[in-house]
Each structure stands twice: as structure tokens, then as C-alpha cells.
Amino acid sequence: MRLSRLFGKRQREIPAEADNISHQLLLRSGMIQPIAAGIYSFLPLALRTLRKIEQIVREEMDNAGGQELLMPALQPLELWEKTGRHLAFGSTLFTLDDRRQRKLILGPTHEEIITFLVRHHVQSYKDLPQMLYQIQTKFRDEPRPRGGLLRVREFPMKDLYSFDTDESGLEESYQKMVQAYKNIYTRCGLPFIMVEADSGAIGGKESHEFMLIADSGEDEILYCKSCGYAANLEKAVSKRTSVEGGQPLPVEEIETPGVTSIAEVAGFLNITENRTLKAVFYMADGHLVFVTTRGDVDVNEVKLKNTLKCLDLRLAREDEVSQAGIVAGYASLVGLKGIKSVADESVTLGSNFAAGGNKPGCHLKNVNYPRDFNADILTDISLTREGDGCPKCGESLLITRGVEVGHVFKLGTFLSEKMGAYYLDQNGVQKPIIMGCYGIGIGRILAGAIEQNHDEAGIIWPVPIAPYQVYLGPIFIDKEGIAEAGERLYRELEEAGFEVLYDDRMESPGVKFNDADLLGIPVRLTLSPRTLKNSTVEVKKRGEKESRIVPLEGITGFLKDILMKKGS
RNA sequence: CGGGGUGUAGCGCAGUUGGCUAGCGCGCAUGCUUUGGGAGCAUGAGGUCGGCGGUUCAAAUCCGCCCACCCCGACCA
Numbered sequence: 001m002r003l004s005r006l007f008g009k010r011q012r013e014i015p016a017e018a019d020n021i022s023h024q025l026l027l028r029s030g031m032i033q034p035i036a037a038g039i040y041s042f043l044p045l046a047l048r049t050l051r052k053i054e055q056i057v058r059e060e061m062d063n064a065g066g067q068e069l070l071m072p073a074l075q076p077l078e079l080w081e082k083t084g085r086h087l088a089f090g091s092t093l094f095t096l097d098d099r100r101q102r103k104l105i106l107g108p109t110h111e112e113i114i115t116f117l118v119r120h121h122v123q124s125y126k127d128l129p130q131m132l133y134q135i136q137t138k139f140r141d142e143p144r145p146r147g148g149l150l151r152v153r154e155f156p157m158k159d160l161y162s163f164d165t166d167e168s169g170l171e172e173s174y175q176k177m178v179q180a181y182k183n184i185y186t187r188c189g190l191p192f193i194m195v196e197a198d199s200g201a202i203g204g205k206e207s208h209e210f211m212l213i214a215d216s217g218e219d220e221i222l223y224c225k226s227c228g229y230a231a232n233l234e235k236a237v238s239k240r241t242s243v244e245g246g247q248p249l250p251v252e253e254i255e256t257p258g259v260t261s262i263a264e265v266a267g268f269l270n271i272t273e274n275r276t277l278k279a280v281f282y283m284a285d286g287h288l289v290f291v292t293t294r295g296d297v298d299v300n301e302v303k304l305k306n307t308l309k310c311l312d313l314r315l316a317r318e319d320e321v322s323q324a325g326i327v328a329g330y331a332s333l334v335g336l337k338g339i340k341s342v343a344d345e346s347v348t349l350g351s352n353f354a355a356g357g358n359k360p361g362c363h364l365k366n367v368n369y370p371r372d373f374n375a376d377i378l379t380d381i382s383l384t385r386e387g388d389g390c391p392k393c394g395e396s397l398l399i400t401r402g403v404e405v406g407h408v409f410k411l412g413t414f415l416s417e418k419m420g421a422y423y424l425d426q427n428g429v430q431k432p433i434i435m436g437c438y439g440i441g442i443g444r445i446l447a448g449a450i451e452q453n454h455d456e457a458g459i460i461w462p463v464p465i466a467p468y469q470v471y472l473g474p475i476f477i478d479k480e481g482i483a484e485a486g487e488r489l490y491r492e493l494e495e496a497g498f499e500v501l502y503d504d505r506m507e508s509p510g511v512k513f514n515d516a517d518l519l520g521i522p523v524r525l526t527l528s529p530r531t532l533k534n535s536t537v538e539v540k541k542r543g544e545k546e547s548r549i550v551p552l553e554g555i556t557g558f559l560k561d562i563l564m565k566k567g568s
Numbered sequence: 569c570g571g572g573g574u575g576u577a578g579c580g581c582a583g584u585u586g587g588c589u590a591g592c593g594c595g596c597a598u599g600c601u602u603u604g605g606g607a608g609c610a611u612g613a614g615g616u617c618g619g620c621g622g623u624u625c626a627a628a629u630c631c632g633c634c635c636a637c638c639c640c641g642a643c644c645a
Binding site: 009011012013014015016017018019028034036037090092108109138140142143144146151155157158159209210218219301313314403404405406407439440441442443444445457475476507508509510511512513514515517526528530538 | 569574578579580581593594595602603604605606607636637638639640641642643644645
């Protein structure tokens with residue numbers, strides 16, 4: 001490709017709207033163009049990288065036993081009403097009416113469609129297992145698109161669905177996909193981490209996410225250096241530790257006027273925060289829920305939401321709390337009746353806690369579980385923090401940020417049951433098909449790759465997903481045979497099978513070098529009167545400081561070597 | 569949806585106590601001179617000042633309503 005003809009202008013200045021690095025570089029390099037919030041055009045350069053990522057994904061899916069197909073983006077809302085998932089997706093679902101006022105949606109994912117398909121084409125255990133996938137555009141009306149391609153409303157995604165007869169089959173499919181995913185990120189040249197995850201709106205049981213480590217990532221990951229445990233913040237658990245509080249003593253009332261927060265209570269009584277009980281109030285699908293934890297523990301709202309099995313969860317407003325007869329600042333579960341309650345396990349890990357007295361200006365000392373209070377649900381709803389003990393080995397957990405570029409779920413049978421996707425087993429017994437689903441955000445890999453691989457000057461593409469492998473930039477192109485030599489070399493490289501971006505522009509060296517750096521093509525070739533005189537060319541790898549002079553004779557072999565080399 | 573911010577040429581910005589033909593840098597076009605890390609000079613093209621309405625002799629500038637986009641939070645590949 002001739003740079004003079006390449007569609008998509010590079011920009012010298014950082015676009016004002018772009019805040020994070022991949023967004024800035026994608027815009028500056030002329031790879032994407034926004035048209036509305038979270039909606040972008042992919043220009044030729046970006047599309048080449050996208051296609052390369054897709055190809056790697058496709059090969060790994062095929063290798064793992066997947067079959068590619070293509071489902072419609074346009075889906076009847078009816079299908080979603082059948083599974084009830086239109087409620088879980090809520091207004092994230094793009095909806096529209098056709099000319100007969102039939103409700104349609106733009107698919108945010110394809111479990112409904114694929115299950116419908118499979119229901120019609122699978123009858124017997126002999127038809128299973130199956131792994132079906134597609135690479136297709138997904139639509140999600142995200143509440144807040146952000147970060148360029150990191151979070152958008154229309155995006156290309158690979159989604160594979162597995163169908164098995166039993167749990168061990170699902171486990172096998174799941175492991176095949178995990179391995180395929182690992183292969184994909186490795187082949188793309190992108191360091192990743194696999195973490196335990198919450199399954200969110202998709203539903204289901206076990207779930208893992210694949211993260212590209214990057215500071216701009218939206219997700220927080222807790223991980224253990226010594227045993228390898230890693231989990232998304234919303235899923236992470238920690239080793240729970242008990243607080244020494246001594247033998248249970250009789251409950252005692254204390255006057256605590258104006259003392260409401262945990263910090264104030266602890267200070268007033270001269271005890272540590274983990275010797276108190278915290279009360280937090282949520283509205284779950286419109287109902288007030290009393291949530292209590294030990295004073296040093298924060299609530300993990302995702303865990304709480306899963307525990308309550310509710311669709312909508314938010315902190316309750318003051319008026320909602322007082323309407324329920326609760327005295328904010330002095331509340332506890334001691335003697336409280338008629339309100340749904342959830343307690344974190346931490347309330348059992350200690351004794352003689354300080355808690356609210358359920359009347360203004362009053363707290364209780366020596367509150368003990370379960371002697372003095374109980375909760376409808378006792379479980380882990382704690383927010384794990386950096387420094388907490390690893391649940392597996394007890395070492396201190398570390399925290400980092402990542403960009404989620406893949407997510408695998410064990411779905412089980414709830415979708416197949418709702419959609420009527422059954423098979424007959426060897427004994428002629430009808431059983432629901434066991435499902436798994438596996439997604440990769442192709443466009444997000446592109447953005448994540450830039451987040452991971454850049455410097456002040458621009459992008460540094462890993463070779464396997466670079467839009468072009470070689471940037472060929474003759475300088476002083478108007479001088480003694482340079483243009484001709486450039487054209488000759490361009491032709492030679494293309495004939496040898498290299499993907500070459502040929503900078504045929506009449507520009508100063510500085511302009512060309514800066515553009516080459518911005519675009520991040522892995523290898524830069526510079527042809528100049530100086531090098532040409534000795535029948536040589538200057539070769540510089542994008543990620544390296546030093547360049548070297550190489551004879552034109554045999555240049556294709558030389559390039560092959562450095563492009564193949566690992567880590568380049 | 570809550571909180572914050574911004575809309576003036578392709579990009580980055582100035583101008584906003586109302587006042588002349590709306591400016592600057594980059595980029596773009598033409599010409600000459602240049603050229604190993606974003607060259608110089610000259611000439612030139614390019615604007616519904618986010619939109620609608622109002623106030624006024626006069627609005628980018630004041631008032632009202634609306635829209636769009638960005639950032640922080642609740643959600644996700």
C-alpha cells in the first residue's frame with residue numbers, strides 16, 4: 001500500500017475528546033472515526049488489524065472443534081421474553097418496531113438465537129456435543145460508552161456456544177475453550193491474565209474472564225503472586241479472619257449522642273473498627289434490605305445482588321430508611337423484625353461487637369451472633385481489598401487493572417429448559433442440553449493491544465496483528481535514483497510476500513519518521529542517498545532504539561528472520 | 569440515571585465587560601528555497617461561532633429552551 005493513497009489522515013495534535021492512550025492513538029493514526037457516542041467507523045488500517053485478530057480467533061476456534069456460522073443481528077423480542085433475559089438486559093437492549101409494529105431488537109448476544117437453532121437441529125445424544133460460533137456485530141446501548149473502542153455500543157465479537165449432554169462434557173468443552181483463548185492472546189502477542197469472574201447479565205454458574213493488564217482498564221483484578229489465584233474484584237474472595245473479642249458478655253446500652261459513623265463509634269468507644277457492626281440499606285427491586293457487616297468490611301454489591309437474586313439494586317435513600325422505622329446511624333439487627341436482612345460472614349468472626357441500639361443516641365456493647373441477632377441470609381457479601389489474605393494460600397492479595405477481552409461461562413440448562421432445547425439420551429429419556437458460552441471482543445483486543453504496546457511517539461504493534469509488517473520510507477525521494485530504488489524495493493518485498501506500507505510521499509525525514517512511529521509498523525526501512533550508495537538500507541524495529549545498516553542483497557531473508565523472532 | 573465539563577475552519581485553541589470584514593498555530597492548495605527526527609518565505613482556499621427562540625440599532629458574546637460530545641460513578645466483550 002502506498003501511504004500517499006492510504007485513506008485516513010494522521011493527526012499531529014492530540015484530539016481534545018480523547019482521554020486514554022488507545023483512543024488518542026487510534027484517532028491520531030487515522031484508524032477510527034467517531035460518528036456518535038460509542039459508535040465508530042473502522043478505517044482501512046484498523047480493519048487490517050481487526051481482520052488479523054479475527055483470523056487468529058477463527059483458526060483457534062476451528063482447532064478446538066468449533067464450526068462457524070452466522071446468525072442475524074436483528075432478533076424478535078419475543079424470543080427474549082421467553083427466557084426473561086430482556087429484563088436483565090433492560091435498556092441496554094436496542095429495540096425497534098418493524099412496519100407491522102412487531103418488536104425487534106439488535107442482538108447484544110446470541111444465546112436465544114443459537115438455542116432456537118439447536119432445538120431444531122439436535123434431537124439425540126448422537127447429535128452432541130456441538131460447538132458453534134460466529135464473528136458478528138453486537139449492539140448494546142451502554143449507559144456510558146467510553147475510552148474510544150474500549151467500551152462501545154456497536155462492536156465486533158466472536159461468540160461460541162457449546163452444547164453437551166452432561167456436566168463432564170461441559171467441563172471438557174469449557175477447558176477446550178480456555179485453552180483456545182490462551183492460544184489466541186498468546187498468538188496475538190498480548191500478555192494476559194485469566195481470572196475468576198461473576199457471570200452478570202448472561203447468567204450461569206462458573207465463569208472466567210481474560211484480561212489484558214493495563215492501567216486504563218475498567219476492571220480491578222485481585223491476584224496472588226505465590227499461588228496464582230486471580231479474580232475480578234466483584235468476584236474475589238479472601239481468607240476471612242477472626243477478631244478476638246473475648247468471652248460473650250451481657251449486652252450493655254451506652255449513650256452515644258451524635259455518634260453515627262463506624263469511625264465515630266470506634267473512636268468514641270476506643271475500639272478498632274473491626275469490633276463494630278456496620279448497617280447499610282439497599283433497595284432491591286423496590287424492597288428495603290438491611291445489610292450488615294463487620295465494621296471493617298465493605299459491601300460487594302455484585303455479591304449482594306447475586307445473593308438477593310434481584311435485577312435492580314441501589315443504596316436506599318434516607319427517607320426510605322426512616323419510613324421503615326429505622327434510625328439511621330443507630331441501626332442494628334438486634335431486636336429488629338419485619339425487614340429482609342443479609343449479614344456478611346464477618347459478623348460471626350468475633351465477639352462482643354458494638355452495634356446500633358435502634359434508637360437515637362444509643363449504641364449497644366457486647367453484641368454477639370447469633371445470641372443477640374440473626375439475619376435472613378448469612379453469606380459472603382464482602383468486598384475484597386488489596387492486602388487481604390489469598391483464599392487459597394493466605395498470602396497478601398495484590399490489585400491491578402485490566403481490560404476484559406474475553407469471557408467464558410458455564411451456562412448449564414436454564415436457557416435450554418426455557419427455550420425447549422432437549423435431547424433424548426441412550427435410554428430414550430428427554431433431557432435439557434447443557435450449555436456454555438464464550439465471547440471475545442475483537443475491537444477491544446485492538447484497543448487493548450495499543451494500551452499495552454505504545455510509547456510517547458505512538459503505537460508499537462506486535463507483529464501478528466500489525467496492519468502492515470514493514471514500513472518502507474525512502475527519504476530525499478527527489479534525489480539521485482532514490483524514488484526508483486524505493487519502487488524497486490517495494491515491488492521486491494511485496495513479491496516476497498511481505499505486507500508493506502510504502503511511504504512514497506515527498507516529505508522531510510522528520511515527518512516520515514514521526515508518521516512511521518505513530519503508525520507503529522514493526523519494521524521500518526529507510527532508503528537514502530547515503531545507504532543507497534553502498535547498496536544498503538537502514539532497518540529499525542519499532543520497539544528498539546538502535547537501527548542497523550543491511551545490504552539490499554538478501555534483505556528479504558533478513559526481514560523474514562527479524563519478523564519471525566519471538567517478542568518482536 | 570446522578571455528578572462535573574466542553575461545543576468557534578479538518579485538528580488544537582483565542583475571542584464571550586454586546587460594536588467594524590471572527591482571529592492564531594498546525595494541516596490543506598500554488599510557487600520558490602530547503603531537507604537524517606514534525607523546514608522557511610510568499611500567495612491562497614476553508615466558518616450555519618452546536619441548534620431554535622428571545623432581548624437589542626447591533627449577539628460568537630446577554631436571556632430561555634433544546635441537542636451533541638467528553639470525564640467520574642452504577643453495567644459489560
